[in-house]
Amino acid sequence: MNLDEALHTFIAESRELLQNMEDALLRIEQSPDDEELINAIFRAAHTIKGSAGLFGLDYIVAFTHVAESVLDRVRNGELRIEGDLVAVLLSSCDHLVELIEHLAAGSGDPTAEIQEKSKAIAACLNDYLGSDAAKNTNVVLTTEPNQTCTSEGGGEVETDLWHISLRFGKDVLRNGMDPLSFIRYLSTLGDIHHIFTLLNNIPPAVEMDPESCYLGFEISFKSNADKATIEGVFEFVREDCMIRILPPRSKITDYLKLIAELPEEELRVGEMLLRCGTLTQAELDAALRLQHGDGTAAPRPLGEVLVEAQMVSSPVMEAALDKQKQVKEHKSAEANLIRVDADKLDELINLVGELIIAGAGTNLIAQRTGDADLLESTATMSRLVEEVRDSALKLRMVQIGGTFNRFQRVVRDVSKELGKDIELVISGAETELDKTVVEKIGDPLTHLVRNSMDHGIESAETRLAHGKPAKGTLKLNAFHDAGSIVIEVSDDGGGLNKQRILNKAIERGLINETDNLSDKEIYNLIFEAGFSTAETVSNLSGRGVGMDVVRRNITALRGTVNLDSVEGRSTTVRIRLPLTLAIIDGFLVGVGTSVYVIPLDMVVECIERAAWENAGGDGRYINLRGEVLPYLRLREHFEVEGEPARRENVVVVRHGERKVGLVVDRLLGEFQTVIKPLGKVFNRISGIGGFTILGSGEVALIIDVPGLMGQGVVEMERNGQNAESMRALN
Amino acid sequence: MAKTILVVDDSASLRAVVGIALKGAGYDVLEACDGKDALSKLNGQKIHLIISDVNMPNMDGITFVTEAKKLPDYKFTPIIMLTTESGEGKKSAGQAAGAKAWVVKPFQPPQMLAAVSKLIMP
Amino acid sequence: MNINIANEDGICRIGIDGEMTIYSATQAKESLLSAMADCNEIEMNLAHVSEIDAAGLQLLALVKREAADRNKPLHFIAHSQAILDMLDLCNLAGVFGDPVVLSPA
Numbered sequence: 021m022n023l024d025e026a027l028h029t030f031i032a033e034s035r036e037l038l039q040n041m042e043d044a045l046l047r048i049e050q051s052p053d054d055e056e057l058i059n060a061i062f063r064a065a066h067t068i069k070g071s072a073g074l075f076g077l078d079y080i081v082a083f084t085h086v087a088e089s090v091l092d093r094v095r096n097g098e099l100r101i102e103g104d105l106v107a108v109l110l111s112s113c114d115h116l117v118e119l120i121e122h123l124a125a126g127s128g129d130p131t132a133e134i135q136e137k138s139k140a141i142a143a144c145l146n147d148y149l150g151s152d153a154a155k156n157t158n159v160v161l162t163t164e165p166n167q168t169c170t171s172e173g174g175g176e177v178e179t180d181l182w183h184i185s186l187r188f189g190k191d192v193l194r195n196g197m198d199p200l201s202f203i204r205y206l207s208t209l210g211d212i213h214h215i216f217t218l219l220n221n222i223p224p225a226v227e228m229d230p231e232s233c234y235l236g237f238e239i240s241f242k243s244n245a246d247k248a249t250i251e252g253v254f255e256f257v258r259e260d261c262m263i264r265i266l267p268p269r270s271k272i273t274d275y276l277k278l279i280a281e282l283p284e285e286e287l288r289v290g291e292m293l294l295r296c297g298t299l300t301q302a303e304l305d306a307a308l309r310l311q312h313g314d315g316t317a318a319p320r321p322l323g324e325v326l327v328e329a330q331m332v333s334s335p336v337m338e339a340a341l342d343k344q345k346q347v348k349e350h351k352s353a354e355a356n357l358i359r360v361d362a363d364k365l366d367e368l369i370n371l372v373g374e375l376i377i378a379g380a381g382t383n384l385i386a387q388r389t390g391d392a393d394l395l396e397s398t399a400t401m402s403r404l405v406e407e408v409r410d411s412a413l414k415l416r417m418v419q420i421g422g423t424f425n426r427f428q429r430v431v432r433d434v435s436k437e438l439g440k441d442i443e444l445v446i447s448g449a450e451t452e453l454d455k456t457v458v459e460k461i462g463d464p465l466t467h468l469v470r471n472s473m474d475h476g477i478e479s480a481e482t483r484l485a486h487g488k489p490a491k492g493t494l495k496l497n498a499f500h501d502a503g504s505i506v507i508e509v510s511d512d513g514g515g516l517n518k519q520r521i522l523n524k525a526i527e528r529g530l531i532n533e534t535d536n537l538s539d540k541e542i543y544n545l546i547f548e549a550g551f552s553t554a555e556t557v558s559n560l561s562g563r564g565v566g567m568d569v570v571r572r573n574i575t576a577l578r579g580t581v582n583l584d585s586v587e588g589r590s591t592t593v594r595i596r597l598p599l600t601l602a603i604i605d606g607f608l609v610g611v612g613t614s615v616y617v618i619p620l621d622m623v624v625e626c627i628e629r630a631a632w633e634n635a636g637g638d639g640r641y642i643n644l645r646g647e648v649l650p651y652l653r654l655r656e657h658f659e660v661e662g663e664p665a666r667r668e669n670v671v672v673v674r675h676g677e678r679k680v681g682l683v684v685d686r687l688l689g690e691f692q693t694v695i696k697p698l699g700k701v702f703n704r705i706s707g708i709g710g711f712t713i714l715g716s717g718e719v720a721l722i723i724d725v726p727g728l729m730g731q732g733v734v735e736m737e738r739n740g741q742n743a744e745s746m747r748a749l750n
Numbered sequence: 751m752a753k754t755i756l757v758v759d760d761s762a763s764l765r766a767v768v769g770i771a772l773k774g775a776g777y778d779v780l781e782a783c784d785g786k787d788a789l790s791k792l793n794g795q796k797i798h799l800i801i802s803d804v805n806m807p808n809m810d811g812i813t814f815v816t817e818a819k820k821l822p823d824y825k826f827t828p829i830i831m832l833t834t835e836s837g838e839g840k841k842s843a844g845q846a847a848g849a850k851a852w853v854v855k856p857f858q859p860p861q862m863l864a865a866v867s868k869l870i871m872p
Numbered sequence: 873m874n875i876n877i878a879n880e881d882g883i884c885r886i887g888i889d890g891e892m893t894i895y896s897a898t899q900a901k902e903s904l905l906s907a908m909a910d911c912n913e914i915e916m917n918l919a920h921v922s923e924i925d926a927a928g929l930q931l932l933a934l935v936k937r938e939a940a941d942r943n944k945p946l947h948f949i950a951h952s953q954a955i956l957d958m959l960d961l962c963n964l965a966g967v968f969g970d971p972v973v974l975s976p977a
Contacts, residue, residue, distance in 0.1 A: 021766050030763030059805075066805055066834060066855075067761045073856015074767040081856050088834065188926075193894045195850045196799075196828030197869065198925040203961060205868045217962040219933040225905055228934055230897035231826075235926055237962075253868060256851040569842075826894045 027123075030071050034120045037064040041113050045106055052101055061109070062091040068116065079130055080119055083138050086145045087112045098528075099148060108144045115141050180268045181213050182241040182250065187221075189260030192233040197257055199235050206253050210243020262429065362455065365416050372405075372412045373694030377713045379405045380691075384716060406692075413599075418458055420498045420507070421449030426462070427469055431494060434473050441491045442477055448498035453505045453599055457577060461507070461597070464573045464581075468509040468593050469494065471567070476513035476591050486588065488512065504579075505599055510592035516585040518542050543583045547571040575726045578619070580675070606693045606712075606722065609671060610686035612660040615720040617693055617712060622725045624672040624679065626687055642681060644672070651681030652728065657707060658721075675726050682723075695722060753798040753870050754778040758788040758814065759832065760806045768801065771859035776872030785809025789817055792824055798870050800824075801862075802849075804833045804840055812840070816847040828869045832857075875903045884911035889920040892928030900928075904935055914939055919950035924958050932968055 021029075041064035044057045051057065065088040072080035087109070093099040101109075115137060122130055130138070184206075188199045206212065218236035222228055243250065247267055254263050379402055386398040424446045435442040477483075477492035484490055497508040518539065525531045525545045537545075547567045574581045579597035598604070598621075606617035627644075641648050649672065655664055665685035672681050693712040709724030755777050757765050762783070769779045780797070782788035784806040791797075800818065804811040811831060818824045829849040833840065834856075841852065853865050873890035884907055892900065908914055916935070921928075932948070939946035948968050951959070959965045 021770065023767070023770060026763055026766035026770065029766050030761075033761060033763050063760070063805055063807070067764075069834065070759075070803075070832070070855035071761045071763045071767070074764060074859065076858065193925075193927050194826060195848060196826050197850065198828075200926050200929070200958060200961060201869055201871065204871055207961070208867070215961075215963045217929075217964055219930075219967075222930055222933055222937070225901075225934060225938055228901070228930075230901040230927060230931060231894055233926060234930060252864075256865075256868060259850075823895075 027075060030075060031120055031124045033071070034068050034116070037067055038113055038117050038120065040064060042110065045110050045113060048101055049103075049106055058091075058095055058101065062088070062095050064113075065091055077123070079135070079138065080116075080123075083112075083119070083142060084116070086142045086149075087116075090145050090148045093148065105148060108141070108148070112141050112145060180242070182210075182239075182243060182268055183264075183266040184237070184239040184241055184250070185262070185264040186239070186254070187218075187236040187262040188233045188257065190232040190234075191260060192257055194231050199233060199237070199257075202253055202257070203237065203239070206239070206241065206250075209245045209249065209253065210241055213240040213242050215239045360415075362416075365412075368412055369416065372409050373696075375405055376409060376692065376694055380714065381716065413454070414452075416455045417452035417599075418455050419449060420451050420453060420458060420505075421446070423458055423462060423465070424449050424496045424498070427465070427496060430466060430469060431473065434470060438473060439479070440473065440477055441480060442473055443491055443493050445493055445495045446497075447495070451498040451500060451505060453597065457505075457597055457599075460573070460577055461595075464570045464595070465496075465507070465509065467567075467570050469496075472509060472511040472513065472591065472593075476511040476515075478514050482514075500599075501596075504596045507595045507597070508592055509595075510590060512590050515587040515589055515591050516543055516546070516583075517587060521545055540582070540584070543585050546583065547581065575675075578726075604693060604695060604722075606691050607671065608688035608691045608714075608720065609654075609669075609682075609684040610688055611654045611658070611684050612662045614658070614660055615688065615714065615718060616654065616684070617691065617720050617722045618671060618673060618682070619722070619725060620690060622673045622675055624674045627670045627672065627681075628667065642670070644681070647679075649679055649681050651683055653683040654723075655683070655685070657728070673725050675729055678729060680725075680729050682728075693720075693722070752776055752778045753872060754780060754796060755799045755801060755866065755870075756780045756782060756788060756791055756797050758782045758785065758800065758802040758806070758811065760784055760803065764803075767859060768862055771863055772866065775863055775867070777866070785811060785814030785817075788814050792818055792821055794823055797824065797827055799828050799830070799866060801830045801832065801866070804831055804844065812843050812847050812849075815844065815849050819848045830865055830869070873900065875900060875907070877903070877907045879911055882912040883915060884908065884913070885915045885917065887917040887920065891923040892921050892931070893923060893925045894927035897927040897931060900931055901934070904931065905938065908935065908938060908942070908944065912944060914944055914946045916946070916948050917950050918948060918955045919952055921952045921955050923954050929958060929962065929964075936968070 041061050044060045048054065048057050048061070065084050069081055069084035069088055072084065090099070090105075090109075094101050094105075099105070118134065118137075119130065122134060186199070192199060203212070203215070216238040218238070219234075221234045221236060223234070228234075241250075247265065250265055251258075251263075254261065257263075379398075383398050383402060386394045427446075428444055431442055431444040472494055473492075477494065478486075480490040483492065493512045495508070495510045497510070499506055521542055522531075522537075522545075525542075525548070526533050530545060530548050531537065547570070571581050574595055574597070577597055579595060581593065581595045583591065583593050585591040604617075605620040607620045607623045609616050609618060641650050643649075651670060653664075654660070668683050668685060669687050670681040670683055671687070672679055691714075695710040696712060707724055707728040708721050709727065710722045712720050712722060714720050755772055757768050757772075757779060758781075759765050759768075760783055765781045765783075769781065772779050780791055782791050785802075786809040788800075788802065789809070800815075802811045802814060806814075811833075815829055815831070818827070818829075828851065830851045830853055831844050831849045832853055832855050833844075834854065844852070851865065851869065853862060873888065873892060873896040876887040876889065878885045878887075886904065886907055888900075890896075914935075936946060951968075955968075956965075959968055
C-alpha cells in the first residue's frame with residue numbers, strides 16, 4: 021500500500037464512521053443515556069481526528085478537535101446530549117462529510133466558503149465547552165532558550181559538550197524500556213564524545229533482581245540539537261529516572277549544582293569532575309601525577325592540587341570538596357549504623373503485635389484471678405511491651421527529607437517547562453514517619469506540587485503586576501502533631517477564587533445555590549469527585565486536575581487533607597497522616613456476639629440510646645443537639661443475627677468534616693491493637709479495614725470508617741434521602 | 751533480522767500510514783484492528799514493540815495491554831499508547847497496566863518513527 | 873537462551889547461546905551463579921550471544937564482580953558482534969574485554 025491508497029482508505033473509513041455517527045445521533049434522542057451510542061459518536065470524531073493528523077489535514081484536525089472536546093464532556097457526564105446539541109452535532113457531522121468529499125474530489129485546500137462554515141459550526145460547538153475552555157483552546161509551549169552565561173562565579177566552562185547524567189529507575193526494564201536503546205537513539209542526534217557506564221549500583225548477588233535496572237551513565241555529547249530534542253530522547257522514562265542535562269558552556273554554578281545532586285557518595289572528587297565534563301582526562305591525570313609526585317610530603321587532597329595547578333576555578337572545587345566532606349562526616353556517622361532488611365523489621369513488628377495480643381490475654385487472666393502480685397507483674401510487663409512496641413515502630417521511621425528532596429528536581433523541571441521562576445523551600449525535613457507511609461505519599465505530593473506550579477503560582481508578569489516578587493515560592497513543610505504527621509504544600513500564588521469554585525460546584529450539582537458554606541468548606545469542594553478547575557483544554561494538556569484522586573489516596577492511608585487559601589496571596593494544602601499503619605488505638609464495641617474495633621482517633625463521643633431515641637429524626641437521622649446526624653446500624657450493615665440489645669448505643673465518628681453515628685449493642689472501651697490485613701478474598705468487603713485478635717483469642721473486625729461513610733451515603737441517597745431532608749429536620 | 755512491530759488501531763488508514771512509515775524505516779509490521787484481534791496475534795511469535803490505540807471497539811487498549819502483560823512472552827514488550835486522552839484517569843490506568851510511552855494523536859509519521867526508535871532500533 | 877556448562881580440571885566453561893535479555897535474566901542469574909560456585913576458574917564464551925540488553929549487561933557485571941570477590945579468575949572470550957556493539961556503545965570494552973584476567977587484589 022502506498023500513501024495514495026492509504027488516503028483512499030481514510031476517505032472510505034471516514035464515510036463509514038460519519039454514517040455511523042449520523043445514525044447514532046438520530047437514535048440518541050430516544051435513549052440519551054446509551055453509552056454505546058455516545059461512544060460510537062465520540063469514536064467517529066476521535067478516529068477521524070487521529071488519522072487526519074497523519075495526513076497533515078490540519079483543517080480537519082482543528083474542526084474535529086472542537087467536536088471531540090464537546091463529546092468528551094458528554095462522555096464524562098458533564099453535558100447532556102439533547103435537543104440543540106444534537107442539532108449542532110448533526111450539522112458538524114454533515115460538515116465533516118462535506119470536508120471529506122471535498123478531499124475525495126481532490127480539490128485541494130478547502131475553499132473560503134467551506135472555511136467560513138467550519139468556523140461558524142465550531143463557534144456553535146464552543147458554546148458547549150464552557151466559557152473558560154472556549155477562550156483558551158491553545159496552549160503555547162515556551163521553550164527556554166539556551167542561556168549564554170554571565171560572569172557569575174568564574175564564568176563558563178570551556179568545553180563545547182553537552183553533559184548528560186542518567187540514573188535509570190528500577191522498573192525501566194520491566195516496563196520494556198532498554199536504557200541501551202535510548203543511548204543508541206541519542207547517538208543518532210550527535211556524537212557521543214565520552215560515555216561512562218556506572219555498574220557499581222548493582223547490589224550484592226542475593227539482593228540483585230535481574231529484572232530491575234541499576235545502571236547509570238555519564239555522557240559528554242557533541243550535538244547541534246536543541247535542549248528540547250535531547251530531553252525528548254528520555255521522555256518515556258522521565259518520570260522514574262534521574263536525568264540531568266547541561267548544555268555546552270553551562271555556567272559553573274550549574275556544574276556545582278550537578279555535583280551536589282549526584283546520588284553517588286563515594287565518588288572521588290577527581291572522578292566527579294571528570295564525569296561532569298569539567299576536566300579532561302589529561303588534566304586529571306596531570307593532577308594525579310602531581311599529587312603523588314614527590315614521595316616525601318604527605319599526599320595533599322586532590323582539590324588543593326587542582327586549584328594550585330589552576331586547572332579548575334575554585335568555586336567548582338569548593339562544591340566538590342563540600343561534597344567530599346559531607347561524605348566523610350556521613351561516613352563517621354555511618355560507622356554506627358547497620359543495614360537491616362526491611363522484611364526483618366516487618367517480621368519484628370509482627371511479633372511485637374502478637375506480643376501485645378498475648379499480653380492482653382495474660383492481663384485478662386490476671387484480672388480474673390485477682391492475685392495482687394500477679395497483677396503488679398503483668399502491669400509492669402504491659403508497660404515494657406508498650407515501650408518495646410514504640411521502639412520497634414521507631415526502627416521503621418524514616419525522615420521525610422528524602423521524599424522532599426526529590427521535588428527539587430520536579431520543581432526545577434516543571435518550572436522550566438512552564439516558563440516560571442519558582443523556588444522550592446523545604447522545612448521539617450528531619451520529621452520522621454513510617455517507611456510504608458513515606459512510600460505511598462510520593463504520588464499525592466507530586467500531584468499537589470504540580471498543581472501548585474501549574475495553577476497556583478502565576479506568571480512573572482502577573483506577579484509583578486500584583487506587587488509580588490517575580491520569583492514564586494513553593495514550600496514543603498512537615499511536623500508532628502498529636503500522634504500524626506502533618507505535611508504542608510503551600511505556594512504564594514494567586515490562591516483560589518471562591519466565586520468560581522462556588523459557580524462550578526453549583527453547575528456540577530455538588531451543592532445548592534442556597535447552601536451557606538464557610539470559606540473553608542468552599543475551598544475544600546475542589547477535593548470532590550467530578551470537580552476540576554482546569555481552565556484550558558487543548559490538543560496536549562490534560563482534562564481535569566484530579567484532586568479527588570489525591571484525597572482518595574490520602575484517605576486510603578487513614579489520613580485527611582484540607583486546604584486553606586487567601587485569595588491573591590497563597591494556598592496551603594495540609595495533609596494529616598497517622599505515624600504508622602501497623603498499630604492503632606481502637607475503641608471496642610459489641611454487636612450481638614461479634615466484636616468490632618473503631619479507630620479511636622475518629623470517635624467523637626458516645627450516646628446512650630435513652631438520650632437519642634426520642635430526640636426526633638425519621639429513622640435515618642437523629643437530632644444531635646440540633647445537628648443532623650445520619651446513622652447506620654452495624655447490626656444491619658454486617659447482617660449480624662439475633663435481636664438488638666434493649667439499650668443500644670450510638671458511637672459518633674468523624675472523618676474529615678463529616679460525622680456519622682454507628683449504632684451498636686455494647687461499648688467495651690479502649691483497646692490498643694495491631695492491624696492485620698484481610699486476605700485478598702475479603703478485599704471487597706466494604707467497611708472492614710482489617711482484623712485483630714483480642715486477648716481472649718476472639719477475632720475482632722476493624723471498621724474502616726471512611727469506607728463505611730462512603731457506602732452509608734450512597735445507601736441514603738438510594739433511599740431518596742438527600743441533603744434536602746437533612747435540612748428539613750432542622 | 752528486522753524487528754517486528756504490532757500496530758493496533760481501529761482505523762485502517764492510521765494503520766496503513768504508520769505501517770508505511772515503519773516499513774520504510776526497516777521494521778516488519780503486523781496489524782490488528784482492536785484489542786481482541788491484537789491478542790490473537792500474540793501467539794508466541796516474537797514481537798519487539800506494540801503500538802496501541804486506547805479507544806477501540808470490542809476490546810479497548812488498556813484492557814489489551816493488561817492482558818498482553820500477563821503473557822510470559824510479551825511481559826517485557828515495550829508499548830506505545832496512542833491517545834488524545836492525556837487526561838489523568840486513562841493515563842494512570844494505562845501506566846498501571848504497564849504502558850509508559852504515550853504519543854498524543856494527532857501525530858505525523860516522523861514523530862511516530864522518533865518515538866519508536868527511542869525504544870528499539872530497526 | 874541456553875546456557876551450556878562444562879567443568880574440566882576445575883575450570884568452568886560457560887557458553888551462552890541466544891538472547892541475553894530481561895526475558896531470560898532471572899533464569900540466567902541462577903544458572904550462572906550456581907555454575908560459578910563449584911570451580912576455581914571461569915571462562916565465559918560469548919560467541920553465540922545474538923542479542924544483549926541492559927539486563928544482560930548487568931548480569932555480566934554481576935558475574936565479574938562475584939568472580940573477583942571469590943578470587944576466581946574469569947575470562948570472557950569469543951565476543952559476538954552483539955556483545956562488541958554493546959561494549960562499544962557503553963565504552964566498556966576495557967571492563968569486559970578479551971581476555972580479561974582478574975588478579976586478586
